[in-house]
Amino acid sequence: xxxxxxxxxxxxxxxxxxxxxxxxxxxxxxxxxxxxxxxxxxxxxxxxxxxxxxxxxxxxxxxxxxxxxxxxxxxxxxxxxxxxxxxxxxxxxxxxxxxxxxxxxxxxxxxxxxxxxxxxxxxxxxxxxxxxxxxxxxxxxxxxxxxxxxxxxxxxxxxxxxxxxxxxxxxxxxxxxxxxxxxxxxxxxxxxxxxxxxxxxxxxxxxxxxxxxxxxxxxxxxxxxxxxxxxxxxxxxxxxxxxxxxxxxxxxxxxxxxxxxxxxxxxxxxxxxxxxxxxxxxxxxxxxxxxxxxxxxxxxxxxxxxxxxxxxxxxxxxxxxxxxxxxxx
Numbered sequence: 001x002x003x004x005x006x007x008x009x010x011x012x013x014x015x016x017x018x019x020x021x022x023x024x025x026x027x028x029x030x031x032x033x034x035x036x037x038x039x040x041x042x043x044x045x046x047x048x049x050x051x052x053x054x055x056x057x058x059x060x061x062x063x064x065x066x067x068x069x070x071x072x073x074x075x076x077x078x079x080x081x082x083x084x085x086x087x088x089x090x091x092x093x094x095x096x097x098x099x100x101x102x103x104x105x106x107x108x109x110x111x112x113x114x115x116x117x118x119x120x121x122x123x124x125x126x127x128x129x130x131x132x133x134x135x136x137x138x139x140x141x142x143x144x145x146x147x148x149x150x151x152x153x154x155x156x157x158x159x160x161x162x163x164x165x166x167x168x169x170x171x172x173x174x175x176x177x178x179x180x181x182x183x184x185x186x187x188x189x190x191x192x193x194x195x196x197x198x199x200x201x202x203x204x205x206x207x208x209x210x211x212x213x214x215x216x217x218x219x220x221x222x223x224x225x226x227x228x229x230x231x232x233x234x235x236x237x238x239x240x241x242x243x244x245x246x247x248x249x250x251x252x253x254x255x256x257x258x259x260x261x262x263x264x265x266x267x268x269x270x271x272x273x274x275x276x277x278x279x280x281x282x283x284x285x286x287x288x289x290x291x292x293x294x295x296x297x298x299x300x301x302x303x304x305x306x307x308x309x310x311x312x313x314x315x316x317x318x319x320x321x322x323x324x325x326x327x328x329x
Contacts, residue, residue, distance in 0.1 A: 064098040065325030067276075069286060071317035085124050091117035091317050093288070095274075104142060111136045115288075116159065117315070127165065130315060131158040132290075138200070140190045150190035152200060152237065154255075157181035164300070176213055180220045183208040184257075186235045196242035200235075205257065207231035219306075221296025233259040247278040262296075269293040276321070284321035289314045 071091040077084050093115045100108040117130030134156040140148035162175035186202030193199075209229040211217040222229045240252040255270040271291040278284045290313045298306040 061102060062098065062100050063326055064096070065323065067093075067095040068322045068324075069093040069276075069284065069317065069319065070321075071319030085121040087119055087121040087124075089117070089119045089129070091115075091130060091315060091319075093286075093317075106141050107139075107148075109136075109138045109140075114159075125165075125171075128160065128162055130313070131160055131162060133157050133159055138190070143189070146192050148190040148192070150188060150200060150202075152184070152186045152188075152202060152235075154184040155182065166304075173213075173216070174219070175216070179211045179213040179216045181210040181212075183210070184235070188235075196240055198239040200237040200239075202235045202237075205233055205235040207233070207257070207259075219298050221294070230261075231257075231259045232261050233257055233264070249276045250274070266295045268295070278321065279318075282320060282322065283318070285316075285318045286321070287314070287316050 069092070071089075073089045074087075075084070076086050093113075095111075095113050097109070097111045099110065111134075113132065113134040115130050115132045117128070119127045119129055121127070135154070137153040138150055140150040143149050157178055157180065158175055159177060161173060161177075163171035164174050165171050184205060184207050186200075186205035188200060188202030188204065191199045191201075207230070209220065209222060209231065210227065211220050211222045212227060214224060214227075217224055217226060234257070236256045238252075238254040240250070243249045251272075251274040253270075253272045257268040257270075258264045259266070259268070269292065271289075273287075273289045275287045276284055277286070290311075292311040293308070295308040297308060297311075299309040299311070300306050301309075
């Protein structure tokens with residue numbers, strides 16, 4: 001094709017030069033179009049000029065998105081008969097995910113959740129209301145139909161010191177960064193009957209419980225001289241992530257763990273629920289709840305008696321919300 005193009009171009013150039021010379025003479029004879037000029041126009045109209053277009057880039061196999069939420073409140077009192085303290089409160093939450101998919105055969109899902117909240121009462125004291133750092137990762141390869149061979153990883157801890165506040169007493173330290181911290185790695189099967197639902201069963205799951213501060217170790221089930229404890233058991237994890245409509249989204253994660261090395265019938269429960277309702281482009285109302293039951297975590301009641309108890313936290317927030325990437329609604 002290129003050779004033909006070069007031949008035609010050379011022929012066209014020769015004829016054009018000849019036609020220009022001929023036309024110059026013809027101008028004196030009456031401004032008539034020469035034969036060579038007519039031939040060049042006919043040949044040029046028949047020549048197809050090749051078009052070179054760059055290849056289209058392959059679509060990325062990565063998908064991802066980020067959700068940013070910020071709730072803020074402020075209270076000011078002046079000569080308020082019923083009492084109270086001026087205070088400000090802040091709750092911030094970041095939810096990021098990054099996934100990799102190769103057709104329907106393999107996937108790699110990653111999710112990072114960071115949250116922090118506090119209440120500053122002027123006249124009382126600063127109190128932390130929320131603090132978490134959670135990273136989840138799951139790698140799966142299709143085995144048959146909707147079943148995938150999968151490996152799961154989880155890490156969770158808190159970013160700052162946490163305290164309890166007994167009446168008429170000094171605050172008592174109850175947590176800190178890496179006290180506790182949990183690492184979990186499981187191997188098993190992942191079942192995805194429908195897109196929003198994932199059921200993962202890992203009969204071989206290892207947990208590492210780290211409690212860096214010695215005075216907190218017995219509170220979280222470690223021995224006083226045991227900075228890290230290994231657990232080996234089975235894990236069942238149920239993830240449900242569904243956008244009901246453009247304004248309402250529900251995310252739920254239920255994690256059940258049975259420790260072979262401890263008492264297998266004492267199931268450890270971790271359940272996180274997140275409901276987000278979009279008000280407009282930049283504001284939303286959200287509800288986050290966390291339920292935990294671990295028979296090795298000892299919690300004091302109002303009389304100071306330590307025992308395993310159901311832990312529950314609920315945060316209702318109305319405030320600024322911004323989404324990036326596939327979180328965009």
